[in-house]
Amino acid sequence: MTPLESTLLQVYAAIILIWPIRWVVLKFVLGKDRPLTPDSPQLMAAGPPLVSAVVPAKDEEATLDECLAAVRAQDYPNLEIVIVDDRSRDRTAEIARRHAAEDPRVRVVQNDRLPPGWTGKTYVLHRHSGLARGEWLWFLDADVTPGPAFLPVMLEYANENKAELASVLPELRCETFWEQVVQPLAGIVLMQSFRPSQVNDDSHPKAFANGQSILVTRRAYDAVGGHRAVRDRFVEDIGLAQKVKGMGFPIRLAVTQGLISCRMYASLGQLVRGWSRILFDALDRSPGRLTLKLLDPIVFCQSGHVVLLAALAILATGRGGAFAWWLLGMSLIHHALMYAVFRQVYDVSVPRSKYVATFPLGNFVTDWILVRAIWMCFTGKVAWRGTSYDADISRTADAEADEAA
Numbered sequence: 001m002t003p004l005e006s007t008l009l010q011v012y013a014a015i016i017l018i019w020p021i022r023w024v025v026l027k028f029v030l031g032k033d034r035p036l037t038p039d040s041p042q043l044m045a046a047g048p049p050l051v052s053a054v055v056p057a058k059d060e061e062a063t064l065d066e067c068l069a070a071v072r073a074q075d076y077p078n079l080e081i082v083i084v085d086d087r088s089r090d091r092t093a094e095i096a097r098r099h100a101a102e103d104p105r106v107r108v109v110q111n112d113r114l115p116p117g118w119t120g121k122t123y124v125l126h127r128h129s130g131l132a133r134g135e136w137l138w139f140l141d142a143d144v145t146p147g148p149a150f151l152p153v154m155l156e157y158a159n160e161n162k163a164e165l166a167s168v169l170p171e172l173r174c175e176t177f178w179e180q181v182v183q184p185l186a187g188i189v190l191m192q193s194f195r196p197s198q199v200n201d202d203s204h205p206k207a208f209a210n211g212q213s214i215l216v217t218r219r220a221y222d223a224v225g226g227h228r229a230v231r232d233r234f235v236e237d238i239g240l241a242q243k244v245k246g247m248g249f250p251i252r253l254a255v256t257q258g259l260i261s262c263r264m265y266a267s268l269g270q271l272v273r274g275w276s277r278i279l280f281d282a283l284d285r286s287p288g289r290l291t292l293k294l295l296d297p298i299v300f301c302q303s304g305h306v307v308l309l310a311a312l313a314i315l316a317t318g319r320g321g322a323f324a325w326w327l328l329g330m331s332l333i334h335h336a337l338m339y340a341v342f343r344q345v346y347d348v349s350v351p352r353s354k355y356v357a358t359f360p361l362g363n364f365v366t367d368w369i370l371v372r373a374i375w376m377c378f379t380g381k382v383a384w385r386g387t388s389y390d391a392d393i394s395r396t397a398d399a400e401a402d403e404a405a
Helices: 003-032 064-072 092-102 120-131 150-160 177-191 218-223 226-230 236-246 268-282 287-316 321-349 356-379 398-404
Strands: 051-057 079-086 106-111 136-140 144-146 165-169 213-217 251-255 260-262 381-384 387-390
Touching: 003 287, 003 321, 051 064, 051 120, 064 079, 064 092, 064 144, 079 092, 079 120, 092 106, 106 120, 120 226, 120 236, 136 218, 150 165, 150 213, 150 251, 165 236, 177 268, 177 321, 177 356, 213 218, 213 236, 226 236, 236 251, 268 287, 268 356, 268 381, 287 321, 287 356, 321 356, 356 381
Parallel strands: 051 079, 051 136, 079 106, 165 251
Antiparallel strands: 136 213, 144 260, 165 213, 381 387
C-alpha cells in the first residue's frame, strides 16, 4: 500500500468515526426529555382560560375539514375558533362555513389582499388576531390534526414551565414515498440549528417555534408587537419565538408522541419548494450558513457512497489489492453506522418507518433543497402558495406597510 493510499484511508477513517459519536449524542438528546403524549398531565383548572384557535387557510380544501374537526373535538371547555380564508380559489371557504354553521364557537373571516412589506401568513395573522378574545392564542396550520387531549396537555405543559409561548414538534403523516424518504432528513437539517435543550434553556439565546402549532399568551404576543414584528419573515414562527424570548418571556418546545400530527407536503415538488423556503429563512438567508449545512452531508454521508462505488469499481477491474478491500470494508462499516443514526432520526418524526434504508436517496434530495436555498440568497426571489416575493421585502418602508395594513 502506498503512502498516499494509507493517508486516504486515515482521512476516511476520521470521517467514519464521527458517526458513532453522532449516535451517542443523538441517543442522549432524544432520551433527555420525555415526549408529550395523551397521557401527559392535563390542565385541571376550575376556571380554564379562554383559548382562541386562529387557523389561516389558503387553498386548503384537502386538509381543512380534518383539521377543524380535530380542533372542535378538543377536550377543553373554553375554546373559540377563528378561520381566516385567505383568497382561496378552491372549496376552503365552503368547508369553513360548514363548520361555522355546525358549531357556534367557529367564526369565518375573509382576507382579500396582501399589502406591500408583508408575507402572506404574517399579514393574515396580524390583521385578524385582533378578533380573537382569548387569554391564550393558538395559531395552527390547516394541515395539522391535534388529538382531543392536545390543548389541555399543552396548557398544563406551559403552566408547569411558566412559559408564555409553547410549541411542538408533531409526528409527520407521510403518505407517499417521497414524504417518507425526505421529510425526516429535511427536518433534522433544521433541528441541528435549533436544539430543543437550548431553546428550552431560559438563559440561552437560541429560540424556535413551529408554526404548525403555537400557543402564546395575549400578553406576550402584544408585548412583542404581534406578527407585525415579523412581517417580512418566511418562517414567522421562529421570528416570533425570537422576539418573545428576546423580551425575557420563557418559551418551550416539546417533542410529541400520539398527541398531534401534520402532513406538511404531499409531493416531491412541494417538499423541495417548501423546505427550500424554510431553510433559506431559518438560517438567516445566509449563503455561508447554508453552504456549511450542504457540506456536512457531502463530506460525512455522500463520501461513503462514493467510496463504496469506487471500491467496487476497482475490484471489478482486478486491481487495487489491499487498498480496495480496505475501502470496501470501511465503506460498509460507514453505511452501517449511518443507518444506525438515521434509524433514530426517522423514528422521531415517522415512527416505525420502513424507509430508513433509503437515506442515501434522501441525502441527495436534501442536497438539492439546500442548493435551491443558497440560490434564493443570490436571486432574492421566493415563491410560495401562488405568490412571488422579493426576499428584501423588509426594505419596504414601515410607513407604507402600516398604511396598507
